[in-house]
Amino acid sequence: MSKLLHDVGAGRVGVDEALERMQIERIAELEHSTLDLERAMRCGFPEVVFGHAKSPDQIADIVQRMNKAGQSVLVTRIARQAAAAVTAIVPDAEHNAIARTLFARSGDPPQCKPGIVVVTAGTSDQNVGEEAAVTAEAMGNEVIRIRDVGVAGLGRLLAHKETLARAKVLVVVAGMEGALPSVVAGLTDCPVIGVPTSTGYGAGGKGEAALLAMLNSCAAGLTVVNIDNGFGAGYAAALINRAR
Amino acid sequence: MSKLLHDVGAGRVGVDEALERMQIERIAELEHSTLDLERAMRCGFPEVVFGHAKSPDQIADIVQRMNKAGQSVLVTRIARQAAAAVTAIVPDAEHNAIARTLFARSGDPPQCKPGIVVVTAGTSDQNVGEEAAVTAEAMGNEVIRIRDVGVAGLGRLLAHKETLARAKVLVVVAGMEGALPSVVAGLTDCPVIGVPTSTGYGAGGKGEAALLAMLNSCAAGLTVVNIDNGFGAGYAAALINRAR
């Protein structure tokens, strides 16, 4: 905000534009108070909107105003129909149906920083894995995906040993017994973020088994986010990779 | 019991001996009603006594009477002091301090049947692993141990791949994230019994994480016993190996 006012004071930004930008920030604040907007702006990250339970019109409105003000927007947990309705209005927005995200970039894409690898244990973990990957990408990273490398067939994982060794940050997504992050952390020297998913049924089958397994990992250096929180893992991975 | 009475009727067993044997069975019933004694006898298994909270005198008395009647006895969860006191009275009894067991064989050891392998993830899982191994041995099996092969260092496990491949039944013991049984089940074609242990701390750290991880394993064919129940796993492994 202070930058905006400085810009107004220095004549770099007109009063009308400033008013509009402030209105946009106000919208953002109203719609999703759970993100520290200042951090987003300081770091050049896109604004993030939690799309669940917002109407396509609301989302399209936010996206258009923000893009106009030069701010990229990442919408998470957006339903397929809502995304279709928004892209009808904002054609440049990229919808990722698996990640349930919509990304509307403002300006040219930055040069992406390599280093992040997202590993998923099974097919049903891919929604969450993609959410992590798309979040990290929207924050300026190049992301490599390794899929379907559950611990019941170690050969599939070991085939990717070199990619793992070259990673700077790893996001490892697994449901059911949640063992994959422990195994992966044993194979690499870099920070690993475990993401438990709600894949499974029965006792512990809504992600609790996976979450507890990751919290009790015998592999040092593993940190964890909440069940199905692909966005949080991707965001943390981007913060770590940015620090490099 | 009917066999005993038939033996008495046929003159193969004298009345006094029969009375004593019946008294022994009565003792067994009184002391640990939780085991199906008939099954033990039918299968030639040793009698099993839960040693926790019994005095050395009580244990020594049971062991001597049963041995005299030709019945081997396995005492589980016996404290170090109690075991010392019992072996002072029953010198032939084998005390395993790690497994917390005492085994008093009656008669010559049977020829042991190979096929059971007990795998433990870490040092702190060895009490439970040994309890499983000693139980299976007391029931007439030859048991191979594989130790310290936690999932954070896959190389240690893969070094034993051949032993695993030759196993007929696997007991896999792990605390913390409890991932080892899932990984092992993916490397073999035989039944795997997972034993979670109460190794760890924090949320899920008293074995719940490991138990839930094993119940939610992505590896088909894994069955589970309760936390720290090495005896149950060894017993089940012996029943499976006996069926072969």
Next chain:
Amino acid sequence: MSKLLHDVGAGRVGVDEALERMQIERIAELEHSTLDLERAMRCGFPEVVFGHAKSPDQIADIVQRMNKAGQSVLVTRIARQAAAAVTAIVPDAEHNAIARTLFARSGDPPQCKPGIVVVTAGTSDQNVGEEAAVTAEAMGNEVIRIRDVGVAGLGRLLAHKETLARAKVLVVVAGMEGALPSVVAGLTDCPVIGVPTSTGYGAGGKGEAALLAMLNSCAAGLTVVNIDNGFGAGYAAALINRAR
């Protein structure tokens, strides 16, 4: 895979067919990464597909390709409509509406190995019990069912005492208080796999009471799978029976 390549090398399998088979394996890997396919192939087991949330077209496609490549397929948790749609395309596939399975055999049925008995406590446990039975059958076993023998009427169970005594592996399925596996294990000398079901309501009524009861069983030799995991129990029973 190595067998396939040997077959190609020996001229028993043409290159095109080999490519197609390898593509099928790839499909299988993509669709359901949670099963160790190598084990399935090594042991002559059918490929298993978790049908939940797959479209009839996807399932039919997988079934046809695998059958063509000489591989039997077992689909679990398939909805009634999906099964009808698939059998319209693959008429030979056997749909079991109670078990929610569809089995498409490739080649002649093998000679089935006897020894497995599946016991269910009540009517509402039959879905899970059938899933166990059909899984074991698809893996080459002859399965005897004993139904409606809940512990509140012991006479019904005791009437089957002889069948139980002849079993080599028992799968015992029960919801509510989950007592049946304990009672059954006391009547037999063979390994018993307990399957808790989500039958019930109120505290512990979604299978937790039954699961905890089985984990705390006073009958030695009982092992357990997760709530409603009939497939896992049938698979484990088949591994045990195969070892004989």
Next chain:
Amino acid sequence: MSKLLHDVGAGRVGVDEALERMQIERIAELEHSTLDLERAMRCGFPEVVFGHAKSPDQIADIVQRMNKAGQSVLVTRIARQAAAAVTAIVPDAEHNAIARTLFARSGDPPQCKPGIVVVTAGTSDQNVGEEAAVTAEAMGNEVIRIRDVGVAGLGRLLAHKETLARAKVLVVVAGMEGALPSVVAGLTDCPVIGVPTSTGYGAGGKGEAALLAMLNSCAAGLTVVNIDNGFGAGYAAALINRAR
């Protein structure tokens, strides 16, 4: 209290004695406010004192004053040393070391009413079972005990089928999987009170498995008290038997 005042008014009780009795009631109220004293007095039941954490002197004092006022006293959860100290002062008091109770009767024992049977699954359930039995006896009932009839050996239970059939109220005490009350309820026509005990270890092993199993029993007519609450079960059984 009104009876006391009527007695004073009618000259049947002197003022000093009345004052002392009222003081005793006051003591009782102070010491253990959790029991409805009026009900105890109305029904001729003994006063009940929760002995845990009271000193022997305090207990002896209460017992003597109450006995003097013609009121019997049942002390529950009394430690062995405290009981010895109290019986040194009040020699007629009956200490039951297994039930952890002390009963000091005032006046002649009433004619006991038959009908209550207390059934225990295993040796480690006997403390709780005895607490139930002694409570019911102190309230004027004749109690039959059936011990060591866990569900893993049904023959032991079925041997008592006739005694069960003649019971008017059954208290069934079991830890671990807690299945015994369900099995017993299926064999009789009378009300059954299930008492889960904290016998066991691992998940659900502090009585939760047994409690949930009893709450989810497939046998109609079973009601339950809290874990290890032998006193509550004995008290309820006495109320039911008294109603007959």
Next chain:
Amino acid sequence: MSKLLHDVGAGRVGVDEALERMQIERIAELEHSTLDLERAMRCGFPEVVFGHAKSPDQIADIVQRMNKAGQSVLVTRIARQAAAAVTAIVPDAEHNAIARTLFARSGDPPQCKPGIVVVTAGTSDQNVGEEAAVTAEAMGNEVIRIRDVGVAGLGRLLAHKETLARAKVLVVVAGMEGALPSVVAGLTDCPVIGVPTSTGYGAGGKGEAALLAMLNSCAAGLTVVNIDNGFGAGYAAALINRAR
């Protein structure tokens, strides 16, 4: 069953009728194995059918066959539409929409035994309270209802003090904080069965708070059934009242 055969032997029942009755018993066994049918018959209780998930046709069929064989039937948890469909076929069946029951009596109603009082805390507890009351009535009891006497307004409860004092068995139904059974037990001398209901929201609000409160009651003599188990409470109350 033995009575039936005796009747056949004595010529009191013809062979055809006997066969039909046996078929009916078989149906009953198939449909709901969780009730001890023998007990029901021994005591002259109606057969009980758990109506949830059965079609109107199935229910009507069972009801008609059983009535024809002289057996009354109580259907519990029957939906409004299913009840309407059944009463279209079996016009004499009494549908209680609040209790979600349908009762089809065979023969003249017995003389009802007084003594049971069902107390409910709030309006939303009435489904469960009525299920208890109707169950007890179907088993030959006269039932008094006391409604809307939650503990937040003690005056409403105290107004019924006399009715409570005359009761022989009390069923007390409460959700939310579940305090009513404790308060009621303090006002009476008879056995009290607490029934927690799933009335509420938030932590503990699906009946867990009420269940735990009843298990931890400071009022001696209270026993408990599972959340929403009005049927179980009514059945237990009938067993207790029958014993009188």
Next chain:
Amino acid sequence: MSKLLHDVGAGRVGVDEALERMQIERIAELEHSTLDLERAMRCGFPEVVFGHAKSPDQIADIVQRMNKAGQSVLVTRIARQAAAAVTAIVPDAEHNAIARTLFARSGDPPQCKPGIVVVTAGTSDQNVGEEAAVTAEAMGNEVIRIRDVGVAGLGRLLAHKETLARAKVLVVVAGMEGALPSVVAGLTDCPVIGVPTSTGYGAGGKGEAALLAMLNSCAAGLTVVNIDNGFGAGYAAALINRAR
């Protein structure tokens, strides 16, 4: 702090004294960072020190320094021995053994404000009740205690109806089923703070049942603190009474 500096600036406080006072605040901050000291000072409340795990010397040191600087101190959760050691050094400090508190006043006692009533259900709830009462007294309130009025004997509670009606804030302390706050709230028009205690055993018996019962109370206007948090309830009651 600013007041102190103003005082120094105005010559009301010398530099040395100011330095010492600042050191005292520093001590307070170091020792128990969990209280908002500024609020304590603004409102004239005593400083509060959590005594658990501090040595008598540490406590005596803090008390003496603070008293010297004109600040009263309330020590909570202080063991009997520690209190004796402290009072040997600070003779004016008032030790309340039941509340486990020690209060060292600096200056004359303020005129106490009436309005707070602390109600306890049973004897074992008195520690927590006294902690609440002493906290409120130390903060300048006159506190009335009502003891031993558990819900199983309503007469005892109703005898205090007038005192309850005159209260301005009620703290109601109960373990086991935790029903007392709901009953009390129904009898009065003032705010009620419920304090669950860890009195009990078995399922929910460490205060969970009481906590959940209070959270699910059918009496509007009840708010709750954590299990055994008498201090928090007394503090909140003082804040409410102060607002009047």
Next chain:
Amino acid sequence: MSKLLHDVGAGRVGVDEALERMQIERIAELEHSTLDLERAMRCGFPEVVFGHAKSPDQIADIVQRMNKAGQSVLVTRIARQAAAAVTAIVPDAEHNAIARTLFARSGDPPQCKPGIVVVTAGTSDQNVGEEAAVTAEAMGNEVIRIRDVGVAGLGRLLAHKETLARAKVLVVVAGMEGALPSVVAGLTDCPVIGVPTSTGYGAGGKGEAALLAMLNSCAAGLTVVNIDNGFGAGYAAALINRAR
């Protein structure tokens, strides 16, 4: 009620009107027994009706009868359609769609008492916050709202520091990590009521994390209501503010 009868006796109220009013009270009792009506009447509070699962006709009927008898009515948890249907019949009733309330005042609005501030952490907490605010307003208070001041952006909260400092009672509503009440309590001297909301997902995400966080707050003087219980918090705040 006694006031009503006095009024009848004094001729201030006619018999017919008295009869109608008593009928209204009877309706109220029938419909929602969980509120202490006497308190409501004594304090001049509106009658409160829990609207969930009542038909629009039922609600409109209650509202009209009560208004006619001079009693205001607050309906909580009323669905949008039901509210529309009721306002069609009772046009003066104020529907608050966010709070899910409907308020039908009888007579002139009272002069509102200032002092209550309702603070919400995020957009998704506003339903619950509005329910608290509307409840307090209906009970005669002026309520200030502070919105969207989650702890991840402290500046937003600190901007309202003066409003917080002037509050007499604070209701602080937060989901997810539930930290806001702790932070707010540290900034003010008045009682704070924390309301956890079911905003979130994953482990603890249905309000448990927020509830536990508030119960374990390091800020003294915080009391808590159950998850999503905005009504209870508003009611308690009104009781506290009324006491001033």
Next chain:
Amino acid sequence: MSKLLHDVGAGRVGVDEALERMQIERIAELEHSTLDLERAMRCGFPEVVFGHAKSPDQIADIVQRMNKAGQSVLVTRIARQAAAAVTAIVPDAEHNAIARTLFARSGDPPQCKPGIVVVTAGTSDQNVGEEAAVTAEAMGNEVIRIRDVGVAGLGRLLAHKETLARAKVLVVVAGMEGALPSVVAGLTDCPVIGVPTSTGYGAGGKGEAALLAMLNSCAAGLTVVNIDNGFGAGYAAALINRAR
């Protein structure tokens, strides 16, 4: 290991020394199988030994052998007495009584890398905070501590805003309501690792409240380790800082 063999082959290491080093690695493997030793060696990290339940002799032996082989050792969770005994034998080892660690460096200390800040909420969180700090220091980092900045007094935290802004990785340690990591994450642009501690009592008071609060944080980019796992957080922080 391969490096060692290469060194032997190249004559850089003698056979005896190689044998001794291999023995040391073997010891390490035996004693604490839960760490990936290869990673430790690859990255130049010290070997980490979990000191809990090891004898001083065992620890001293491991430390001496490893130091001799040029490997630094960090012992965690070492008791005060054990540390004294070890430092008597290994005088250079640095014991940190608060962190419960002992660090025995081999060779010169490396140049430490700045960037890690460890923040603790209260005094009782310092053990865990120090364990994190000492771990990171032993891995070659310079660590800044910020202490006693709980959320109930925001001023204390805001005073450190600049230090927080300059951090590259933050470890934030908090018990009770666990809100501090959320607040801190809102003030900085770097990755934050939350460490819940078992500080507190009552519901959620053993760290569960803090853990759930951190998992549900409204501040993006926060990752979490298990309760009291200071070592894990310090290790992860070092991995992140090393990546820079």
